[in-house]
Amino acid sequence: MQRSSLVTVTDPTGRAAVPFHTADASAPQLSVFDSAVTRGDGVFETVAIFDGRVSGLDAHLGRFARSAALLDLPAPSPETWRSACAAALDAMEPVPEATLRLVLTRGTGDGVPSAWVVAAASADHTIARTEGVRVSLLNRGIPRESPADARWLLAGAKTLSYAVNAAAQREAARRGADDAIFVSSDGYVLEGPTSSVVYRVGNRFGTPETGATLAGTTQFAVFAWARRQGFETGTDLITPDQLRGVDAAWLVSSGRLAAPIREIDGQAHPVDTTVTPAVNAWLRRGDGPE
Amino acid sequence: MQRSSLVTVTDPTGRAAVPFHTADASAPQLSVFDSAVTRGDGVFETVAIFDGRVSGLDAHLGRFARSAALLDLPAPSPETWRSACAAALDAMEPVPEATLRLVLTRGTGDGVPSAWVVAAASADHTIARTEGVRVSLLNRGIPRESPADARWLLAGAKTLSYAVNAAAQREAARRGADDAIFVSSDGYVLEGPTSSVVYRVGNRFGTPETGATLAGTTQFAVFAWARRQGFETGTDLITPDQLRGVDAAWLVSSGRLAAPIREIDGQAHPVDTTVTPAVNAWLRRGDGPE
Numbered sequence: 001m002q003r004s005s006l007v008t009v010t011d012p013t014g015r016a017a018v019p020f021h022t023a024d025a026s027a028p029q030l031s032v033f034d035s036a037v038t039r040g041d042g043v044f045e046t047v048a049i050f051d052g053r054v055s056g057l058d059a060h061l062g063r064f065a066r067s068a069a070l071l072d073l074p075a076p077s078p079e080t081w082r083s084a085c086a087a088a089l090d091a092m093e094p095v096p097e098a099t100l101r102l103v104l105t106r107g108t109g110d111g112v113p114s115a116w117v118v119a120a121a122s123a124d125h126t127i128a129r130t131e132g133v134r135v136s137l138l139n140r141g142i143p144r145e146s147p148a149d150a151r152w153l154l155a156g157a158k159t160l161s162y163a164v165n166a167a168a169q170r171e172a173a174r175r176g177a178d179d180a181i182f183v184s185s186d187g188y189v190l191e192g193p194t195s196s197v198v199y200r201v202g203n204r205f206g207t208p209e210t211g212a213t214l215a216g217t218t219q220f221a222v223f224a225w226a227r228r229q230g231f232e233t234g235t236d237l238i239t240p241d242q243l244r245g246v247d248a249a250w251l252v253s254s255g256r257l258a259a260p261i262r263e264i265d266g267q268a269h270p271v272d273t274t275v276t277p278a279v280n281a282w283l284r285r286g287d288g289p290e
Numbered sequence: 291m292q293r294s295s296l297v298t299v300t301d302p303t304g305r306a307a308v309p310f311h312t313a314d315a316s317a318p319q320l321s322v323f324d325s326a327v328t329r330g331d332g333v334f335e336t337v338a339i340f341d342g343r344v345s346g347l348d349a350h351l352g353r354f355a356r357s358a359a360l361l362d363l364p365a366p367s368p369e370t371w372r373s374a375c376a377a378a379l380d381a382m383e384p385v386p387e388a389t390l391r392l393v394l395t396r397g398t399g400d401g402v403p404s405a406w407v408v409a410a411a412s413a414d415h416t417i418a419r420t421e422g423v424r425v426s427l428l429n430r431g432i433p434r435e436s437p438a439d440a441r442w443l444l445a446g447a448k449t450l451s452y453a454v455n456a457a458a459q460r461e462a463a464r465r466g467a468d469d470a471i472f473v474s475s476d477g478y479v480l481e482g483p484t485s486s487v488v489y490r491v492g493n494r495f496g497t498p499e500t501g502a503t504l505a506g507t508t509q510f511a512v513f514a515w516a517r518r519q520g521f522e523t524g525t526d527l528i529t530p531d532q533l534r535g536v537d538a539a540w541l542v543s544s545g546r547l548a549a550p551i552r553e554i555d556g557q558a559h560p561v562d563t564t565v566t567p568a569v570n571a572w573l574r575r576g577d578g579p580e
Contacts, residue, residue, distance in 0.1 A: 006322060030320040030327060032296060032408050037320060039452035040330025072460055118322050141436050141443045152457040153431045161451030162329035167442040170362055
């Protein structure tokens with residue numbers, strides 16, 4: 001058993017009798033002609049595994065299908081991908097925390113998509129979840145709304161073209177921070193490069209909702225928890241100044257879960273030591289809505 | 291001999307005694323953990339080969355190095371990459387037209403970059419070069435200038451994150467066109483998804499120059515030709531209406547060379563049947579400035 005595993009999905013649309021098989025995650029598996037490699041032309045999801053349980057898979061498969069449609073990729077079969085995820089998990093040594101990465105690309109140009117699920121043990125996120133993260137606010141260079149009907153801009157699709165996201169995280173590190181939060185060119189908080197922003201003001205949880213923000217599966221789960229606890233929830237347009245004034249804020253994502261924001265651009269930010277462990281315990285149990 | 295070939299560059303910075311070796315382009319070569327695959331996090335150049343001669347390699351290696359620096363990747367050694375290009379060309383069956391693709395990525399997370407050169411026979415571009423291409427103007431969703439000092443937006447870097455470029459070309463095809471031209475959110479012509487825009491008005495050649503436009507190596511070569519022919523050259527901010535009014539316009543790129551624009555959003559556009567074959571013959575000979 002390995003610390004990582006790979007399942008190659010030979011028929012992501014699920015029509016074949018045997019639509020996937022296990023492969024060697026440590027061996028080269030991809031052609032240099034694959035569209036993932038040549039153009040970042042594909043879609044993905046990152047799904048967390050806690051104590052062997054897959055967390056929120058239905059929500060991830062739903063977004064995966066929406067991303068695929070936006071990129072004119074064939075519709076992934078939920079049954080096939082659910083089975084492929086289970087096979088990837090089975091092929092890997094049990095660890096407390098792991099992630100599955102589901103990838104669907106346009107392939108090598110012969111019309112056949114490439115698809116796979118890779119499972120790997122997670123990094124230790126304990127410090128980020130308990131002590132919190134320092135963030136830098138970085139201009140994303142785009143307005144909060146895409147031009148109407150400009151579907152080629154792929155707003156709302158989780159694509160493999162993440163070079164700017166990766167560069168923003170390097171810039172944040174250069175500034176002594178742990179992560180970044182993107183701000184639109186017209187001055188509104190968007191999201192982290194690989195996370196959603198959630199905040200609490202009094203009895204209400206909020207999250208930015210703009211045309212340039214990806215619908216976050218973990219944000220959705222946090223809101224479900226909040227409503228069960230009697231909090232109100234809603235979406236907003238929020239400026240950096242307003243974010244600095246909230247009672248508490250988090251970067252939330254599938255693998256790291258809710259990381260309280262303890263510093264924004266070098267300025268201390270309050271950490272909610274009651275909500276943070278409670279919501280993380282709940283997300284980790286994964287008994288919320290999928 | 292093959293219609294394609296691959297050279298793996300084991301030391302892109304050129305310090306190793308044997309910095310590259312040939313590999314099998316038709317076999318899987320890349321890890322699913324490579325940053326090219328997971329995040330489109332890498333840089334590339336496409337270099338044309340005509341009758342066995344590499345065209346404009348110095349200009350491409352210069353931009354390759356600038357792209358690498360913008361992404362905090364190690365500086366590629368020009369000598370190593372020039373030799374790797376020659377080795378890729380040697381390993382391939384001679385064809386009239388081929389392209390070399392030079393790729394440098396962040397690797398699989400252990401700090402060692404991945405790098406390779408792949409050579410492949412080109413598609414037949416005769417019709418595009420002679421009869422011309424129909425283009426659709428598509429909003430790029432970003433203003434013509436990036437915010438000052440926002441280096442994480444990677445303006446000017448030729449990265450592997452080309453999902454929007456690929457989506458724009460699909461949208462153009464959906465509209466019955468052959469290619470796209472991006473327009474900034476504030477209304478200026480930028481570039482094609484994989485080409486530069488060049489136009490002629492009377493005795494002057496122009497090209498858009500904005501913070502959201504990649505410096506085109508072929509555009510540079512076309513301007514060098516134009517000046518030798520006695521034309522003036524310059525850069526402009528140009529609107530779609532102004533583009534519709536020029537005497538002739540081309541999409542220029544390393545492999546396809548100068549493709550005259552014969553239709554913009556369904557409206558006929560004049561093709562310059564004197565300049566087009568002359569500039570393409572010159573570009574194909576590759577005896578201009580590198």
